[in-house]
Amino acid sequence: MKLLRLFFDKIEPLFDEGKALSLFHPVYSMFDNMMFSSNEKTPNAPFGRDPIDIKRYMFIVVIALTPAFLGSLYFYGLRILWMLIVSYAVGAVVEIAFAIIRKEEVNEGFLVTGFIFPLILPPGIPLWMVAVGMAFGVLVGKEVFGGTGRNIFNPALVGRIFLALGYPSAMSGSWVSPGSGSLGNLLKNFQLAAPDVLSSATPLVQAKNGIFMPLKDLFFGNILGSAGETSALLIILGGLIVLFAGIANWRTILSIILSFAGFNLLLNILSPGTANPVLFNMLSGGFLFGTFFMATDPVSSPITISAKWVYGIFIGLIALLIRTFSGFVEGMMFAILLGNIFSPLFDEVVIRVRMKHYAKKL
């Protein structure tokens, strides 16, 4: 590693201001920061700081997503790996381009966005759509607002919604039957092109027709669905990692689950037969994945702690309403997006209440 460090130190002057490659300084510092830990000194008290930083924060999410990713390789084959590479490459290009334009450092947010994006897409989708969706998501969902930390929406979600609205037939009909047995589809589906056997009958579509998949299949993943959200077990496993690492806010997760399950139960009692059974609803579609990995995105969810409760309840309720009473079979995506839209409002209410409290004290 010493050689690599020497190499980095040697090329660093090339990126200094006024030099030939100064435009690409963000690229250099990205690689430098990724490869080696920071060497910056604490400028003010406290002179020692907590070891957490953004890279590590983001990387814990990637680690937590790994079970679902490995599961997707097993179910749908190595094609998912291609999707991941395309997603990362496009995300990095857009991110770096904007870092150069803004003359800022490259933010690590795309580590997560690039990893999540292929996992929320149908596994049979053409690769160029992955690229288009990712580019749109990062560009419109994040960069136009000023980059990581300033975006209103979850970039991966924006990309997916763009694809869902722009290419509805591909997005609703590109499901692939998951593999089973000891190796599943692990060594299959090498090809870049979309696989031939496509279907559109996900468990939630079938539920509309009154056919409910067995819960066991939903839990272990013997169903059609987006690449990463097939197996509830693997998602819960990853979800527990982000939960216990403190990266995802437990308030958001708890309130979404309680609200979704609670209102579902209420609906089933008040008007039997309208909504799907509670457990079926929770294990199918993108509910768990959205709850653990998408809704908990700290930037696009409310900033204040109290508002996170409201946000969670809101998402749970909207997801249920969309699933039950609208033409869409999946409600999570739009529910989180609506939650993102409303979260500044929730924050504002909390802030106003707090301001009143302080005004009273004076």
Added chain:
Amino acid sequence: MRGGYTPKIDGRPSSILKKIALSSSLTIDLHRNERFYKPLVEEGQRVKIGDLIASADLNLLIEKGDSIEENDPVEKEAQVLYLPSPADGIIHLNIETETGKPFSIILSDIGSSVDKNPQIVKDPNRLTPIEARKVLVERGIWQYIWSSGTNGIADISGKKKPKAIVINTIIAEPFRTRGKVILNNFWHSIIKGLSYLPLLLEDYGTIEFILTEKKDPIVQLMLKELTGKAWVKFHFVDVKYPIEKPEILNKLIRKEKNRFNQDNEIWVVDIQTVEAIGICLGKGVPMSRRIVAMGGPAFPDPMHINVRIGTPLKDIIPENINLNTTLVLRGGLFLGEPVDPENSSVGFDDDAFFFIPVKQTREFLSFIKPGFSKRSIFPNFAGRIDRDLSSQLRGELRPCIACGKCQEVCPVNLMPQIIHRYLYTDRLDEAQKLGLDNCIECNLCTFVCTSKIELKVQFVNAKNMLLMEQEGNL
């Protein structure tokens, strides 16, 4: 207290208390805590232990109405702090060449004549409050007394008396002198000091003890000793930084609504001060030493030391510490400021020196090396080198991602992430409306910030700007 957080850090001082031998010369800094002391002695003068060698005006922020009248010399004289000489010796004044102002006093030809020179001791029943205050001021102890009325050093004149004096035995900041070490070693002086404290109180005032764990033997002993004394009350709290901040203790005590109103003053002292009071008033010995915690990851054998005030740091830092790769902080991890170990000495108000390693190495791919560790506020997967505390920032400055940790740890229930956003867009008024003035500058939010934002510095700057605006309007 809401929030609060004590990180897990190596180098916690053991309860061993080592006595440090008297150095050949002592240095007393005249610039401490933004206060300049003027020397009261001359070059070459011989002084005895306890002689007053420097003084400073106590500029109190007293509310309008009872501000000190300019032409009242008696009142003005009452508001002066003194530094007593910590030993016998010959004075040498260190003078700054540019300004001609003395910046420190060096005592050489050191001796200690305490035993030969007994001071007058008075029983608490026969001492008047005025006398007691005078002794405390002249012994240099007054500066340790925090008052809720002034939000700083208490008013000396005696006009304002506290309804309660809070005695804090808990220090959660890594690593300042632990109350238990003082309790264990100076039990008798503390009991003595306690008997003098009511002299400072207003009528029917109380002494409030802040303690941890009821089961501790020393606490049990204290409960036994003090039961039946109606004016002593006990509070048991969790050890979580910044519980020791007087602002927090003040709030904690005031929560008992029926006992205090807005006008009641509450004073806060730590247990080391009570011990000093016991020694000065009870035994007639001038205040001359401090119990100092020496700790931190870069200190090889962390412990407490009993050291004479003015002892150069060189004499108390072990030789096996490489000062080129160590940052020495005066104070604990959160509030300590770096000192030059070659040219600094133990001050009147020091109770800790914290040693942080300065690291140069950059770990390869540190952020993906997995391993759970409780050293971070996130029980995170940390790289091996980065996991241990150092003077490195351990990350890069990034925009706030609203992880919410600052709000979780804030002991006064602020929302630092929102205030940061307001200040980022220059909306000072909104930041103030959101309680910016309540910030007690404990540095916790800055410590835990994932994006490595200098929150406390921003807040202090904003507070100063607001203060300047207010002064401009008046």
